[in-house]
Amino acid sequence: MHIIFEGVLPRHIKALVRYCISQKRFFTLQQLNTQISIFKYGYSEKMNKPRPIDRDHLTAEDKKIVQSASQMWLLGRLLPLMVGEFVPNDDPHWICYLGLLSVMVLCTAFEFTSDSIETLQLSIEDYLLRYNQLYPNSIAPKFHYLLHLPTQARLFGPLRHQWCMRFEAKNSQLKQFVGKNFKNLPKTIAERHQNYMCMHLLPSPGVERTNFLYSGDEIHKVDEYPLESFHPSQLKAIIMTTFPNKLFLPVSSCVKCLGQEFRPSGVICLKKPEDTDYPIFGEIRHVVVVRDSIYVAAQLYTTLGFNYHYYSYEVCLDNTYSVVLVSQLALYQVLHKYTINLQTLIVVRSCDHIEFFV
Structure with missing residues (x-):
């Protein structure tokens, strides 16, 4: 999650959008933000609808596009549908970005085979070569970390089973338990979380609970x-x-x-x-x-x-x-x-x- 959705992907989208807007003038920032706002998202995607991109975040070298990891993932895979009609098919910057989408699809897979791990390794190498040629001054450490993902998949299995997405979601929930009480914070969070879990695990009167962590369909x-x-x-x-x-x-x-x-x-x-x-x-x-x-x-x-x-x-x-x-x-x-x-x-x-x- 941190490598792609909060590292490589926002950095690449920023570089690509700046190229399309400032150098080639394929579209404007207003057109892009309009597409983000009016795009017909699926019913399960609306809760992660991306925010409009701020011009200052796009132009400043020391700022990045502000989106959550889920918003960035959605924006990354739907960006071709939003602005693809404005970009030529043979544009090398666009082809490079599509290479990143291939890496994303493989990295978030629920299962791996030896062939798919080999494909992931080749896709990452090809993507990094293209990106380094097009944006030589925009390489960050997380681009290098991509090279270690195939080995990690061979050793530990599907990469999405090792990401921090669910831990980050739980951390966000725990922050809501704090309120305005900052005295003995660990005790406050522990007590409120236990009350929360008891409420959700308590079955209806006379009904025996058949599962623990999963509340059921x-x-x-x-x-x-x-x-x-x-x-x-x-x-x-x-x-x-x-x-x-x-x-x-x-x-x-x-x-x-x-x-x-x-x-x-x-x-x-x-x-x-x-x-x-x-x-x-x-x-x-x-x-x-x-x-x-x-x-x-x-x-x-x-x-x-x-x-x-x-x-x-x-x-x-x-x-x-x-x-x-x-x-x-x-x-x-x-x-x-x-x-x-x-x-x-x-x-x-x-x-x-x-x-x-x-």
């Missing part, structure tokens, strides 16, 4: 729908095949499960990208809750290809449907679709596979 409003009411016919057929002994299905408006929020209009990945094939995505139409299992009924997309300039997959809706358990998703992350110049694009934020520039 959050299932919002549920309505029973007869199987005959599902449309179109292709969706009804796959639902009747999946639930042959059901006359009614409990459908929820929203389910939060293990940090992911499943609701209609969200995008899921049913098949991961591979060297010889593109991933398969689907747009959620219904979230079905059967006993303790959560299913999503999705309309599938046809993946037309990978648009390297926007660093996203170009897709179009198909007339096929699928019903799948959320626990069996190829990538356990809710994605979103974006429409840029009549193209429907999907950005994968973390995966152990990347598409290469051709």
Whole structure:
């Protein structure tokens, strides 16, 4: 987290935006900030919506772009969609930035293979060579730390399992317990945190708690729908095949499960990208809750290809449907679709596979 989201990424975005605005005049700072403000973020992204970039932070050498780590991560992967239409496809500064996005996708993957670690190492080396050629006076120690990440992944596994994101979130929560009492601060924080944990771990009267740290899935409003009411016919057929002994299905408006929020209009990945094939995505139409299992009924997309300039997959809706358990998703992350110049694009934020520039 500190190496990329609070080190390399904000420094590179600052250098890239200054290049695009001051040297090439591809767009203005006002245009960029307008895009940041009006961009149609997905429902799970709105809480991390980036702030507008201050001109002083952009021009001053001793200041950096002010964003939280989550905001910077979101801004980094959506920046191509915001301003990519203003930048030529063959611009070397833009290609260098897309190389950083490849490194980000691999570094935040939930799993690694020996091949993906090798790809990460080559991607980092290629990125640093390009960056050093374009911005020779903008190298910082955290750029060097990137070189150690492949070795760290080989020794300890996926890098996101070692980051500080959750520790920083917990630290932010503990700061809220302080209030105005600075006398014996450790005791105050300990007592208030224990009260907080007791409140959240206390089960309802007469109900035995079955888990400790995980409070369970959050299932919002549920309505029973007869199987005959599902449309179109292709969706009804796959639902009747999946639930042959059901006359009614409990459908929820929203389910939060293990940090992911499943609701209609969200995008899921049913098949991961591979060297010889593109991933398969689907747009959620219904979230079905059967006993303790959560299913999503999705309309599938046809993946037309990978648009390297926007660093996203170009897709179009198909007339096929699928019903799948959320626990069996190829990538356990809710994605979103974006429409840029009549193209429907999907950005994968973390995966152990990347598409290469051709």
